[in-house]
Amino acid sequence: MTKKQTILVVEDNVLIVKFYHMALGRQGGYEVYATEEVEEILTLARSGAIDLVILDISLSGAQYRGKQIDGVQIAELLRKDEDTAHIPILIATAHAMEGDREKIISATSADDYLEKPIYDSKKLIEKIEALLSTNKGRAIQSG
Amino acid sequence: MENFLEIQRYINFTEQDVAILKRLAPIMQPHLPKMAERFYSEIPKHPEAFKVFREPEQIDRLRRSLQRWGTELFTGVYDEKYVQQRYQIGHIHVQIHLPQKYVISAMALVREYFHQVINQEIDDAPFRMQANISMDKILDIDLNLMCEAYFSTSMQALREINQQLEEANRRLHEASEVKSEFLARTSHELRTPLSSILGFIRLVVDGVCQTREEEMDLLNDAFQAAEHLLSIVNDLLDVARIEAGKLEMQPRPFEVRPILRQVFALTTLQAEQKSVQLKDGTDPIKLPRVWGDPERFKQVLINIIGNAVKFTDHGQVMVSTRLDDGYLQFEVKDTGIGIAKEKQAELFEKFKQVDTSLTRRYGGSGLGLVISKHLVERMGGKIELHSEGLGFGTTVTFTIPIHPKYLDS
Numbered sequence A: 001m002t003k004k005q006t007i008l009v010v011e012d013n014v015l016i017v018k019f020y021h022m023a024l025g026r027q028g029g030y031e032v033y034a035t036e037e038v039e040e041i042l043t044l045a046r047s048g049a050i051d052l053v054i055l056d057i058s059l060s061g062a063q064y065r066g067k068q069i070d071g072v073q074i075a076e077l078l079r080k081d082e083d084t085a086h087i088p089i090l091i092a093t094a095h096a097m098e099g100d101r102e103k104i105i106s107a108t109s110a111d112d113y114l115e116k117p118i119y120d121s122k123k124l125i126e127k128i129e130a131l132l133s134t135n136k137g138r139a140i141q142s143g
Numbered sequence B: 001m002e003n004f005l006e007i008q009r010y011i012n013f014t015e016q017d018v019a020i021l022k023r024l025a026p027i028m029q030p031h032l033p034k035m036a037e038r039f040y041s042e043i044p045k046h047p048e049a050f051k052v053f054r055e056p057e058q059i060d061r062l063r064r065s066l067q068r069w070g071t072e073l074f075t076g077v078y079d080e081k082y083v084q085q086r087y088q089i090g091h092i093h094v095q096i097h098l099p100q101k102y103v104i105s106a107m108a109l110v111r112e113y114f115h116q117v118i119n120q121e122i123d124d125a126p127f128r129m130q131a132n133i134s135m136d137k138i139l140d141i142d143l144n145l146m147c148e149a150y151f152s153t154s155m156q157a158l159r160e161i162n163q164q165l166e167e168a169n170r171r172l173h174e175a176s177e178v179k180s181e182f183l184a185r186t187s188h189e190l191r192t193p194l195s196s197i198l199g200f201i202r203l204v205v206d207g208v209c210q211t212r213e214e215e216m217d218l219l220n221d222a223f224q225a226a227e228h229l230l231s232i233v234n235d236l237l238d239v240a241r242i243e244a245g246k247l248e249m250q251p252r253p254f255e256v257r258p259i260l261r262q263v264f265a266l267t268t269l270q271a272e273q274k275s276v277q278l279k280d281g282t283d284p285i286k287l288p289r290v291w292g293d294p295e296r297f298k299q300v301l302i303n304i305i306g307n308a309v310k311f312t313d314h315g316q317v318m319v320s321t322r323l324d325d326g327y328l329q330f331e332v333k334d335t336g337i338g339i340a341k342e343k344q345a346e347l348f349e350k351f352k353q354v355d356t357s358l359t360r361r362y363g364g365s366g367l368g369l370v371i372s373k374h375l376v377e378r379m380g381g382k383i384e385l386h387s388e389g390l391g392f393g394t395t396v397t398f399t400i401p402i403h404p405k406y407l408d409s
């Protein structure tokens, strides 16, 4: 078997982080790592250790250069850097008003978007599998 | 006046008319007192007249004014001053709220009388015809100028109404924006705990847990999230009731001590979990009976003390009381994160919330202060918040009236 794929979870609600650990770690068999520390997110992503990012939009503890930032800005940082631009981003947010999806997808150029409540772990895993396999395709093409 | 030239052109008022009107002057002059006489014997019969004619001397004065008005029709000088003055006469009628139609019908009366005079005084047929035509033209001009005053007043009123409407519209728009933002935020705040509740129950149902302890742990988390959701829903319902003016109060005299004890029991647990000291600095012996709704009072205490504990990571929360001129004042002082001065006013505003990342980090609907303010004020007290800014802690004080019987003794 190949190495476990690693999912980075950027989420400020401890209960939801716990859900991802159980659903993706235990049930999905992925390596799950959760943090809101922006520098850490960027370092991990650059090191090539991250296969996919699950990104919340409203964050309470994400500081970058002394400023509070949100998921949209984190996505921008990841996309800007050519070492991390290819990592699939799955937005997972409780913003679910008319137009939020379009606005956020276009602002983050995310690969997919899920609205909370997110609780169907099987569907979540399917979605992640789909993103990981298209990304592999992309990586092979470009490499 | 540009408009005057236009009226002249429209009515085809020429030099010839000016000459004829000048020639008419000596013929008409002797008849003007009679014209004014007739005018003011007819006009007060108008149904609206009683509203505008107040004193009997007024009619005498108006007779003279109308004669002067008649004389000026034949001076042969129809310049800027003439126009202004005619416009001014129109304006006076606007100001006394005389409907325009009465001016028009009064003008018909004058016209008829003048034609009578001309027909009776002038034998030369061509001149008589010319005189009638020119007379009609100058009266048309006068009527136009008087009506112009009505028109411009309506325009002015319309402009003002428009401005008011625009202003009202802007305010409505703002209010509706604040409400949609509130709705978006509420939807967000409800979805977050819902995600945990559904997620954990689903994990247990799917048999993901390996031990019974693990199952219990996840269910306990789901329960906590559900309680959080319930508190948000309760706050929302309270705000909706406040908005609709339907929040019920059952005021009566009650003892503060037992309620304080209950609230301390609840919040001490919360404080101990994060190693914050909750200190009871209230007078242990004599707290007076107060007047209000005890359940609502308890809600305020839970909110304020709960907030203080929530927003304090180290240090203490001190609750104290003092008597204040017929009121019992509570002070809840914490060493927590504090709040920037410029944001303090917004805290008590419905549908505005300073920083949603705070509620996300610390939980709650963010409506506690809005509700508390309403409850305290409904019970006749006052609530205030002081903070020297971020990092300097927060002090909230609120009052509740002391039961009058206690004050007498």
Ligand code: HEM
Pocket (backbone or CB within 6 Å): B043, B044, B046, B048, B049, B052, B053, B062, B065, B066, B069, B089, B092, B093, B096, B098, B102, B103, B104, B106, B107, B110
């Ligand atoms: C052809 C129509 C009319 C003409 C030419 C006319 C002319 C005048 C004039 C020259 C004045 C004096 C303005 C001044 O003080 O400088 C005046 C005032 C007045 N007019 Fe007329 N008027 C007309 C129709 C009417 C009618 C129909 C009414 C009432 C039903 C009326 C009621 C009054 C009143 C009450 C004032 C006095 C306003 C005040 O000073 O308190 N007028 N009018």
